[in-house]
Amino acid sequence: MLCENCGKNEAAIHLTQIQNNEMTTRHLCEVCAETMGLSSGGAGPSAPLADFIAQMGKAIASETATTAGTCPSCGLTLADFKKTGRLGCARCYSVFDTSLRGLLRKLHGGTQHSGKVYLPKDPTETDRTARLVSLRRGLGRAVDSEDFERAAALRDQIRRLEAGQEVQG
Amino acid sequence: MKERFLDGDPDAGLAWLRADGPNSDIVLSTRIRLARNLRNFRFGTRADADDRGEVLRLTLAAADAAPSLQSGRNVTVSTLDDTERQLLLERHLVSRELIGGEGHVAPTHTALVLAPGEGLSVMVNEEDHLRLQNIVGGFRLRDAWRDVERLDDEMGQRVPYAFHPEFGYLTSCPTNVGTGLRASVLMHLPGLVLTQEIAKVLQGISQVGLTFRGLYGEGSDVVGNFFQISNQTTLGKTEEDLIDHLQRIVQQVVQYETQARSVLLRDAPTVIEDKVWRAYGLLRHARSTSFEEVMNLLSGVRLGVGLKLIENVRVQTLNRIMIFAQSAHLERAARGRLPEGDLDVRRAAFVRGVLAAEESGAANA
Ligand SMILES: [Zn+2]
Ligand SMILES: [Zn+2]
Numbered sequence: 001m002l003c004e005n006c007g008k009n010e011a012a013i014h015l016t017q018i019q020n021n022e023m024t025t026r027h028l029c030e031v032c033a034e035t036m037g038l039s040s041g042g043a044g045p046s047a048p049l050a051d052f053i054a055q056m057g058k059a060i061a062s063e064t065a066t067t068a069g070t071c072p073s074c075g076l077t078l079a080d081f082k083k084t085g086r087l088g089c090a091r092c093y094s095v096f097d098t099s100l101r102g103l104l105r106k107l108h109g110g111t112q113h114s115g116k117v118y119l120p121k122d123p124t125e126t127d128r129t130a131r132l133v134s135l136r137r138g139l140g141r142a143v144d145s146e147d148f149e150r151a152a153a154l155r156d157q158i159r160r161l162e163a164g165q166e167v168q169g
Numbered sequence: 170m171k172e173r174f175l176d177g178d179p180d181a182g183l184a185w186l187r188a189d190g191p192n193s194d195i196v197l198s199t200r201i202r203l204a205r206n207l208r209n210f211r212f213g214t215r216a217d218a219d220d221r222g223e224v225l226r227l228t229l230a231a232a233d234a235a236p237s238l239q240s241g242r243n244v245t246v247s248t249l250d251d252t253e254r255q256l257l258l259e260r261h262l263v264s265r266e267l268i269g270g271e272g273h274v275a276p277t278h279t280a281l282v283l284a285p286g287e288g289l290s291v292m293v294n295e296e297d298h299l300r301l302q303n304i305v306g307g308f309r310l311r312d313a314w315r316d317v318e319r320l321d322d323e324m325g326q327r328v329p330y331a332f333h334p335e336f337g338y339l340t341s342c343p344t345n346v347g348t349g350l351r352a353s354v355l356m357h358l359p360g361l362v363l364t365q366e367i368a369k370v371l372q373g374i375s376q377v378g379l380t381f382r383g384l385y386g387e388g389s390d391v392v393g394n395f396f397q398i399s400n401q402t403t404l405g406k407t408e409e410d411l412i413d414h415l416q417r418i419v420q421q422v423v424q425y426e427t428q429a430r431s432v433l434l435r436d437a438p439t440v441i442e443d444k445v446w447r448a449y450g451l452l453r454h455a456r457s458t459s460f461e462e463v464m465n466l467l468s469g470v471r472l473g474v475g476l477k478l479i480e481n482v483r484v485q486t487l488n489r490i491m492i493f494a495q496s497a498h499l500e501r502a503a504r505g506r507l508p509e510g511d512l513d514v515r516r517a518a519f520v521r522g523v524l525a526a527e528e529s530g531a532a533n534a
Contacts, residue, residue, distance in 0.1 A: 015362060036368050074215045086296070086341045088215035090208055090331035093339055093346075103343055104336070108404035113337025115348040115407045116318070121326050130334065138409065150311075150409075 003029035071095045119161075132161055181242070182262045182304075183492060184287045188484040190307015194475040195423050197355040197395070197488065198304055200261070200288075201313040201412075203321055204340045204349035205299040208329040212341040213296045221278035221294050228293045231327035232282045237320040238291070241284040247277055252506065255497035257281060261304060267295045289316055291324070296341045297349075299324065308419065310352060310412045318408070337404060347404025352412055354419045359394040359472045360429030361422075363441075370425055371396075378402060379418060393464035398422070434476055445473030449482075452490075453524050457513040463494050463520060486527050494520055 001011045009029030028036070070077050074088030078096065081087060093100065104111045117134040119127055135158050142151035180186075185198045206212055207227065210220045232238045246254060246268055254268040267279050280293040288304030301324065303317040331339040337347040345351070361367040374381050380401045398419060400411045433441050448469025451458075458466075471487050473479040492498060499515050500507055507515065 074211045076215060084214060085343075086214045087212060087339075087343065089211045090206065090333070090339045093333055093336055100343065104346065104404060107344055108347065108402040110405035112335055113333075113347045113404055115337060115350070116321075118325060118330050118332035118338065119322075120329055138407070141407075141409065145413075153315075 001027050003027060003032055005029070005032040128161065132158065135161070182260050182283055182288055182290065185304050185306035186485060186488040186492065187306050188488055190305060190309050192423050193307035194471070194484055195357055195426050196308035196419070197357060198306055199309050199313045200302065200304045200353050200355070201310070201317050202303075202351045202353075203299075203301040203317060204297040204338065204345045204351075205301065205321070205324070206331040206339055206341070207298050208331045210298065212298070213294065214341065216294075218277060221276075224298045225278040225280060225293055227328050228291070228299060228324075229280065229282070231324050232291060234327055235320065235323040237289060237316070237323055238282055238284050241282060241289075244281045244283065246279040246281060252497050252500050256501055259495040259497050260492060262290055262302075263292060264295055264300075267292050284320075287316070289320060291320075297345070299328075308354060308423070310354070310416050310419075314352070314408065314412055345403050347402075348406075348408050348411065350403055350408050350411055351399055352415050353397050353399030354415065355395060355397050356419070356422060356426070357393075357395055357468065357471055358422070358426050359468050360426045360433055362394050363433055364429045366425065366429055370422060374398060374418065374422075377414075377418060379415065393468040395464070395468070430472070430476060441472075441476070442478055445469050445476070445478050449473065449479060449524075452520050454521065455517045457510075458517045458520065459513055460495055460516065463490065463516065467491060482524070482527055486523060490520055490523055493523075 003009045003011045004027050006029060009031060011027035012030050013028045013033045015026045015028070071088055071092045072095070073091040076088035076092055076095075078099065081092075081096065087093065087096070101111050115134075117127075117131045119131045123131070135154055139151055139154040139158065142148075142154055188194075188197075190196070190199075207224055210216060210224050216224070229243060232241075232243070244257070246257075246263065249257075249268075254263075257263040258265060258268060262283065263281055267276070267281070269276055276294065278294050282291040282293070284290060288302070290302050292300040292302065301317055301320055303313045303320075305313045333339055338349040340346045340349055358367060358370075361370055371381055378401050379398055381396050381398045398415070400415055403411070406414075448466040452463070452466045452470060467487055467490060470479060470482065471484070474482055474484060474487065493502075494516050496507075496512055499512055499519060502519070503515060
């Protein structure tokens with residue numbers, strides 16, 4: 001069946017709608033459905049990513065290719081990343097730092113994580129402090145929004161951490 | 170000994186079908202997923218067999234000791250046959266990536282650890298080393314978050330996570346970095362589709378930084394008026410911010426959908442009633458149906474139940490049909506692979522049986 005909007009592509013989306021007490025079914029292709037805001041095609045995060053990586057590829061090519069060519073831990077190159085959109089290991093985030101910042105800003109609007117702070121099994125003083133700061137920030141917000149159940153849970157976590165008992169269960 | 174995934178619990182991972190959560194006539198389920206990686210191993214696409222084997226070993230040991238996963242089950246995906254893998258996919262417990270695409274050899278060293286009770290699980294060696302996931306019934310973002318966050322702490326104490334002070338939890342794909350959190354809500358929106366308001370609503374959703382897609386993942390059609398709405402960004406906002414934002418927007422969509430349904434009932438009662446009962450009649454009597462047809466008909470019946478036009482069918486029953494009328498579930502019930510035509514006939518018979526039982530049950534009650 002062909003798309004009833006453009007008459008060219010195969011219809012992939014079938015929508016039943018009601019107008020003036022009459023039921024009609026519309027048959028649309030992905031492209032037309034998308035321009036009407038009905039498809040999933042371009043709405044996911046993959047489109048801006050592919051876009052950006054392509055742009056980044058061009059920018060990199062014009063740079064002198066001396067900066068950070070290959071990740072020493074996993075062997076990933078910027079060309080690999082451009083092709084797959086996937087990083088190879090934790091080290092990649094430092095190796096490709098400069099290029100990644102632009103990408104992260106474009107994808108997320110910024111580069112600074114402000115969520116949960118990881119607390120490893122044997123935390124250093126820095127780990128502990130960073131986690132406490134994020135827990136206290138969470139507590140403040142839970143109190144502000146009068147989410148007392150969450151506030152109580154956070155207070156418990158803070159107390160446990162301050163007492164040096166970070167393992168939960 | 171090879172563990173059969175459903176041995177002893179035919180409903181494993183399906184607690185969310187109970188439909189006892191808030192707004193469960195419009196919101197089917199709430200899912201939160203956290204992407205995590207181990208510090209000293211290459212991520213999914215660059216990991217070799219040794220890396221993957223070691224990640225699996227460490228993760229299963231950690232899962233064994235994690236309180237949230239006590240008396241759960243470990244499923245080594247590479248030991249499952251095609252039908253069992255497909256069945257996990259049909260239950261939304263694994264991704265296609267974890268089980269290997271149709272006709273592809275399944276990736277090695279992949280596993281699913283499933284907690285007993287509600288929908289808490291861990292996928293091992295997907296695109297990221299760990300995908301912690303929680304699926305709950307109805308509209309319950311905060312509940313889903315609380316349990317998966319606890320599991321995250323339990324696992325993070327037992328395996329060292331890759332974490333960066335500026336970029337947060339490091340992930341294979343930069344679209345997931347930071348919180349690694351994807352929260353999504355599966356909604357049934359026939360009212361907005363029928364009143365032609367859906368395009369406006371979905372456009373609004375993408376303008377406030379959320380994404381939507383059809384029920385079966387990227388590129389899928391809008392089957393049965395089911396839409397999945399989730400956060401798009403993962404870095405720069407706290408987990409609670411991301412969840413609260415989604416909560417507010419979904420709440421609004423629930424309101425729009427409710428309004429649209431009452432408008433339909435007011436302005437086009439005959440059309441609606443006819444549509445609803447035709448859908449029910451087809452499900453109740455058809456002799457051969459594709460899964461897509463079942464989904465579209467279920468949408469009509471579900472609308473009828475929501476509007477109280479149909480009173481003797483429970484939402485829970487419709488949810489069960491949605492899962493158990495899929496091919497791998499039918500094949501499992503039949504204990505073997507089935508040709509396409511047989512599948513459609515068995516599917517119709519299964520649906521008729523479930524609805525007949527519901528009718529007689531309601532009559533007896
Ligand atoms: Zn078209
Ligand atoms: Zn690397």
